[in-house]
Amino acid sequence: MLSRQIASGLRAYETPFYLYDTALLRQTLESVVYESNKYGYKVHYAIKANYDDHLLAIIREYGLGIDCASGNELRKAVEAGFDPRGIVYAGVGKRDKELRYAIEQGILAINCESIEELMLVDALAAEAGRVTDVALRINPDIDPKTNHCIDTGQADSKFGISYEEVLEHAEAIKALRHVDIVGIHLHIGSQIRELHVFENMCNKVNAIVENLERLGFSFRFVDVGGGLGVNYDVPENEPIPNFASLFSIVHNHLAVGDKEVHFEFGRSIVAECGELITTVLFNKTTATGRKLAIVDASMTELIRPALYGSYHNIENITSEEEGREKYTIVGTACESTDVFDENVSLKKTRRGDLLTIKSAGAYGMSMASRYNLHDLPGAVYSDEL
Numbered sequence: 206m207l208s209r210q211i212a213s214g215l216r217a218y219e220t221p222f223y224l225y226d227t228a229l230l231r232q233t234l235e236s237v238v239y240e241s242n243k244y245g246y247k248v249h250y251a252i253k254a255n256y257d258d259h260l261l262a263i264i265r266e267y268g269l270g271i272d273c274a275s276g277n278e279l280r281k282a283v284e285a286g287f288d289p290r291g292i293v294y295a296g297v298g299k300r301d302k303e304l305r306y307a308i309e310q311g312i313l314a315i316n317c318e319s320i321e322e323l324m325l326v327d328a329l330a331a332e333a334g335r336v337t338d339v340a341l342r343i344n345p346d347i348d349p350k351t352n353h354c355i356d357t358g359q360a361d362s363k364f365g366i367s368y369e370e371v372l373e374h375a376e377a378i379k380a381l382r383h384v385d386i387v388g389i390h391l392h393i394g395s396q397i398r399e400l401h402v403f404e405n406m407c408n409k410v411n412a413i414v415e416n417l418e419r420l421g422f423s424f425r426f427v428d429v430g431g432g433l434g435v436n437y438d439v440p441e442n443e444p445i446p447n448f449a450s451l452f453s454i455v456h457n458h459l460a461v462g463d464k465e466v467h468f469e470f471g472r473s474i475v476a477e478c479g480e481l482i483t484t485v486l487f488n489k490t491t492a493t494g495r496k497l498a499i500v501d502a503s504m505t506e507l508i509r510p511a512l513y514g515s516y517h518n519i520e521n522i523t524s525e526e527e528g529r530e531k532y533t534i535v536g537t538a539c540e541s542t543d544v545f546d547e548n549v550s551l552k553k554t555r556r557g558d559l560l561t562i563k564s565a566g567a568y569g570m571s572m573a574s575r576y577n578l579h580d581l582p583g584a585v586y587s588d589e590l
């Protein structure tokens with residue numbers, strides 16, 4: 206872990222800040238490119254996970270496409286130099302101006318998530334005098350066996366169109382003249398560690414594609430989303446997620462002939478290369494005996510623990526004490542849920558010590574806010590040290 210190796214040098218920077226190990230990011234990208242090339246799979250980076258310019262420039266070097274979830278994410282990707290023909294755009298609630306921009310850019314596919322959206326895209330494309338490529342985001346009704354806050358493909362979820370609704374409107378969809386339905390898209394959730402779930406997903410995709418093609422649709426690609434989980438518990442044991450296993454499962458179970466297969470990975474690309482470095486401001490003990498370490502980061506820099514109860518491994522990287530103690534690590538925000546973790550065993554911790562909150566490269570900085578008028582955190586990159 207990078208912060209441990211360079212702990213004393215980190216005192217030069219104002220905390221809290223994100224520390225990015227760009228060498229690890231490159232190794233991760235090398236792995237995903239190498240493993241996906243074995244099967245000719247196409248990989249998009251889900252820019253929502255982290256839209257940092259420096260990281261995006263590195264990701265672009267490896268030839269990945271982009272998956273975006275808003276007009277501004279799409280604009281960011283285009284401005285960062287990604288080819289619009291490698292960009293897919295999902296989202297349940299796209300505004301007219303966002304759709305107009307996507308149509309104008311001629312992206313790989315707008316992943317439509319409702320019949321109404323599909324009709325609107327057709328109308329907006331007609332207005333622009335274009336035919337726009339679209340993928341149908343289908344809700345596959347799969348339990349991804351992950352934190353329920355980040356599952357996206359169960360029947361009652363807001364994401365995707367139900368398969369039944371697609372069937373009901375099949376003729377109307379095929380009659381649209383300004384959209385070309387080129388693909389099927391689904392994304393069942395995030396932080397999926399039980400990989401057999403992807404087997405169920407493949408079986409669903411096979412049936413959906415076969416049935417819809419029988420009804421006269423013809424798809425060029427299937428986009429099976431992202432979701433590969435990372436090891437938050439002991440990140441040192443698995444700094445690079447197991448892309449090989451996921452691709453092999455998909456290879457063995459997806460049966461869609463020679464259609465292109467696309468993936469949209471966010472967390473698995475950037476989570477492990479980022480750490481949030483924070484300083485211990487104060488220690489105190491509650492009347493109930495709970496030892497608190499109050500740090501200068503908070504839910505405004507990393508909201509995942511407060512939002513979803515997510516776990517991040519935390520370590521004191523500057524303490525030279527022999528003994529360990531259990532701490533509840535709390536942040537500076539005026540919210541009782543602003544707790545990074547409880548019962549964390551740390552080397553005896555004092556004011557001024559630096560802690561690292563690991564595996565924070567995904568959905569960390571990109572979800573940061575200015576609540577309490579906190580400053581947004583800075584970033585330090587290993588290749589600039």
Ligand SMILES: Cc1ncc(COP(=O)(O)O)c(C=O)c1O
Pocket residue numbers: 251254272295357392394395396430431432433469470471472473
């Ligand atoms: C449509 C879509 N694709 C891809 C992703 C990326 O998922 P992950 O970060 O789990 O790889 C998400 C995340 O929410 C998503 O909603």
